[in-house]
Amino acid sequence: MKLFGVFAIFTVLILSSCATREEVDKLSLISAVGIEKNPDSDYKIIIQYLMPNKSQEPIPVTKEVEGLTIYEANKKLNEFLPRKPYWSHNSVILISEDMAKDGVRSQLDFFRRDTEMRQDMLVAITENPSKILYNLQKQQLPGETLKLIAREASERNGLGEVSTIHKVYQNLFFKKPFLTITHILLDGENPRIDGVSIFNKDKYITTIKEDEAKGFGLLNLKKNYSSVTINCLDNENRKITFELTNKKKRTDSFVNNLGNFEINLSLEFDAKMAENYCIKNMWKPDTIKELEKSLNKKIKELATKTIEHSQKNVKIDYFGFGNLLYLNNPKEWKEIEGEYKNVYKNANIKLKIKTRITQSGAVH
Amino acid sequence: MEKLSTSLEKNFKFFQQRLNHCEDVEFRILNPYKEKGNEIIFMYCENIIDEMMVFESLFEKIIQHYPKKNEKIDQSILKDVFPTTSIFFSDDVQEIMSYLFYGFCIILFPDSSKAGLVCYSKKSFRQVGEPQSEVVIRGPREGFVEVIRTNIAMVRSKLPNANLKVRLKKIGTESKTFTAVIYMENKAPLDTLQKVLTRLDEIDIESIHESGSIERRLEEHPFSLFPQIVHTERPDKLVSDVMEGRIAIIVDGSPHALILPSTFKMFLQASEDYYERYWLGATLRVVRIFAFLIALLLPSFYIGITTFHLEMLPTELALAIAMQKEGTPFSSFFEALLMEVFFELLREAGIRLPMPVGSAISIVGGLVIGDAAIQAGIASPAMVIVVALTGIASFAIPKYSFAIPLRILRFGLMIVTSFLGLFGLMIAIIAIFIHITSLSSFGVPYLELSFSSFKEMFNFVRPSQLKNKIKYKESEYQ
Numbered sequence: 001m002k003l004f005g006v007f008a009i010f011t012v013l014i015l016s017s018c019a020t021r022e023e024v025d026k027l028s029l030i031s032a033v034g035i036e037k038n039p040d041s042d043y044k045i046i047i048q049y050l051m052p053n054k055s056q057e058p059i060p061v062t063k064e065v066e067g068l069t070i071y072e073a074n075k076k077l078n079e080f081l082p083r084k085p086y087w088s089h090n091s092v093i094l095i096s097e098d099m100a101k102d103g104v105r106s107q108l109d110f111f112r113r114d115t116e117m118r119q120d121m122l123v124a125i126t127e128n129p130s131k132i133l134y135n136l137q138k139q140q141l142p143g144e145t146l147k148l149i150a151r152e153a154s155e156r157n158g159l160g161e162v163s164t165i166h167k168v169y170q171n172l173f174f175k176k177p178f179l180t181i182t183h184i185l186l187d188g189e190n191p192r193i194d195g196v197s198i199f200n201k202d203k204y205i206t207t208i209k210e211d212e213a214k215g216f217g218l219l220n221l222k223k224n225y226s227s228v229t230i231n232c233l234d235n236e237n238r239k240i241t242f243e244l245t246n247k248k249k250r251t252d253s254f255v256n257n258l259g260n261f262e263i264n265l266s267l268e269f270d271a272k273m274a275e276n277y278c279i280k281n282m283w284k285p286d287t288i289k290e291l292e293k294s295l296n297k298k299i300k301e302l303a304t305k306t307i308e309h310s311q312k313n314v315k316i317d318y319f320g321f322g323n324l325l326y327l328n329n330p331k332e333w334k335e336i337e338g339e340y341k342n343v344y345k346n347a348n349i350k351l352k353i354k355t356r357i358t359q360s361g362a363v364h
Numbered sequence: 365m366e367k368l369s370t371s372l373e374k375n376f377k378f379f380q381q382r383l384n385h386c387e388d389v390e391f392r393i394l395n396p397y398k399e400k401g402n403e404i405i406f407m408y409c410e411n412i413i414d415e416m417m418v419f420e421s422l423f424e425k426i427i428q429h430y431p432k433k434n435e436k437i438d439q440s441i442l443k444d445v446f447p448t449t450s451i452f453f454s455d456d457v458q459e460i461m462s463y464l465f466y467g468f469c470i471i472l473f474p475d476s477s478k479a480g481l482v483c484y485s486k487k488s489f490r491q492v493g494e495p496q497s498e499v500v501i502r503g504p505r506e507g508f509v510e511v512i513r514t515n516i517a518m519v520r521s522k523l524p525n526a527n528l529k530v531r532l533k534k535i536g537t538e539s540k541t542f543t544a545v546i547y548m549e550n551k552a553p554l555d556t557l558q559k560v561l562t563r564l565d566e567i568d569i570e571s572i573h574e575s576g577s578i579e580r581r582l583e584e585h586p587f588s589l590f591p592q593i594v595h596t597e598r599p600d601k602l603v604s605d606v607m608e609g610r611i612a613i614i615v616d617g618s619p620h621a622l623i624l625p626s627t628f629k630m631f632l633q634a635s636e637d638y639y640e641r642y643w644l645g646a647t648l649r650v651v652r653i654f655a656f657l658i659a660l661l662l663p664s665f666y667i668g669i670t671t672f673h674l675e676m677l678p679t680e681l682a683l684a685i686a687m688q689k690e691g692t693p694f695s696s697f698f699e700a701l702l703m704e705v706f707f708e709l710l711r712e713a714g715i716r717l718p719m720p721v722g723s724a725i726s727i728v729g730g731l732v733i734g735d736a737a738i739q740a741g742i743a744s745p746a747m748v749i750v751v752a753l754t755g756i757a758s759f760a761i762p763k764y765s766f767a768i769p770l771r772i773l774r775f776g777l778m779i780v781t782s783f784l785g786l787f788g789l790m791i792a793i794i795a796i797f798i799h800i801t802s803l804s805s806f807g808v809p810y811l812e813l814s815f816s817s818f819k820e821m822f823n824f825v826r827p828s829q830l831k832n833k834i835k836y837k838e839s840e841y842q
Contacts, residue, residue, distance in 0.1 A: 012784075013779070013780065013783040013784070013788075014783075016783050016784050016788075017783075018782065018783055020672060020785070021671050021672055021782075021785070022671060022672075022674070023670075023671060023689070023695050023696060024670050024671075024674060024682075024685055024686045024689045024696070025686065025689040025690055025691075025692070027674070027686065029679070029682065029683060029686065031679075050683060052683060052686035052687045052689075052690050053687065053690060054687060054688075054690040054691045058683060058686075058687065086674065088674060088675030089674075089675070089679045089682055089683075091679065116675045117675075118675055141679060141680070141683070143679075144679055144680075
């Protein structure tokens, strides 16, 4: 019996033959990848990989390969790479706008399906991925840098969202008829997050920027430290800036008696005074109340602008109100599912915003 | 000849023959009147006896009290010479022989089959000093020595109580080594005590030189890698364990006392845990559990992650490891194996060598393992950190005997992990866990898995009595 045990252990060990074993020095870590349309074959992928080097910091190397599918292109990498391309540490997938117009699902499939893929890669839309990647070559960890930029922009500035591949797929398979992905712009030599790309199903439509993007952030992001600037109460030319901190969101969507889709949105913020050019004494309760009112108005303005944009211009519910109805009341959702686009266009959205100035920032 | 005969001449001849070539045994004949048949013969082993005392008190006093000429000398003279000292008589040759070598002076009388035995034992021994293997910062600084009488005295002086029983046994067919079984009568479970005593009687061994040689014969699972009997050099630890109802065994010639039954957590305890303030003990226990895990798992975990699951690491760390690994010729597994073997060699060499040479070895070894291996491209710096950390962690375990299974298992785990990755490691951990849970020590489960023992483990409560912990009856664990 004991002999059999020993035999079994050795058999297991030897038959496994070190499957999936890879030594670190036989791998080249891929840091970022860009996908572009190619007139000749289906895909042109731009791959940025790191060559670990004993004496100095690793240098990113950028290569372009073509292929019918991304996996084919991946295999072609080994025509010039002495090591196995290792995708687990890839942190950014850049998809060109014209590629995204045909739908992003097919391009993301490889990253979702292949083994050892980390699902926290950032998916981003940009006009020209190769330009961004070539510009990033001076960075040590190009992919990681881009991902961090996206995270900081969304958390600190309330701009766009960190659309990891996991989130993208979650949205794709949920009852949301929309998808939002971070948009990156090459500003001179540096990449910059400038807004959120809106998708119908998985097809790229447009990108919302600036005020609309900020409104989107206010309405959609969980964590958000964006700033709002309003005019002083006494002087129209002077400004006062608040940072929004704590956010509480309550959304309620239903179909009312008349058959109209109705959404009640209430947002609560805590605001911290960040910068103040006003002269008036700030720490009187009445003044603070006035300021809060003024803040409410400004936030409502921003949010309404985005909502109007979604209802009138794009005609797509990129906030996911429909999804909420599906979760709360699937029967009602089923009734309007087919013509949701029209329903949403005429939906009645009521906004209720409440701000509390918690830190008035008194300076002597 | 089993009993002495009545003829002094015969007895003397017999002993001379039996002790032929035992040149450390001295025979002295006392016959002041040169009368045949009226002499007495002294027999003693000169090196283990206090010769000065023999001359001053025994010989001189006997001569003073020697009967007058023509009067027969007999045993009663000893009563006159030593009215108070313990003297006893025996006619059993075996007994006389053994007492001779315990440092007794044997006195043979004419026309008597009884020999008188007087104790003049004086063995030279090491001074009581600080225990070498269990150093504490706070706590008594005395440790056991090689002489059993001193050791028992140390225990007795800590527990001057009639409930503390010391049962002496002689173990070893040739060596007849004194072995003391120490326990508290009102605390030790009777079954366990009986079991220990029968096991001790069943031991079939020629000679004992260390308590370790009976330790393996007392264990229920002698082939398990994990030790099931704690040994200690500290009388205070022994007493505190005896107070819990455990049974201690002290063997003559060994400064290591055995404590049984012992469980897993006792190997991770130091006596200081109870002397220092509560929080220190509780924290150090946690640290030692981490040390246990690191000493066992770290190299295999490192191999598993770097060769199978690189995606688990943060990108920066993965890249740093990749950079360090650049240019080294071997696989992670072989590198780890090499460095671990280096380290074991160094440790082994360092222990056996005398102190001055040992420090030289540690310098050379430190350079070889630390720096030169990296310079030569044999190992990566991360691997050196892993090996060093593993070594330090295994030193952090209070009981040396408990670090040994970890050192051996570490290699097995490394091999399994190099084949099967972290899955293999997990399988091996589960196998080890199953093995530990299946062990028991005299009816006490080795890995006490209960909430109360968990509280004890982290020093929340004083350890409870042993009789509450026995889970199996004797018939079940035999």
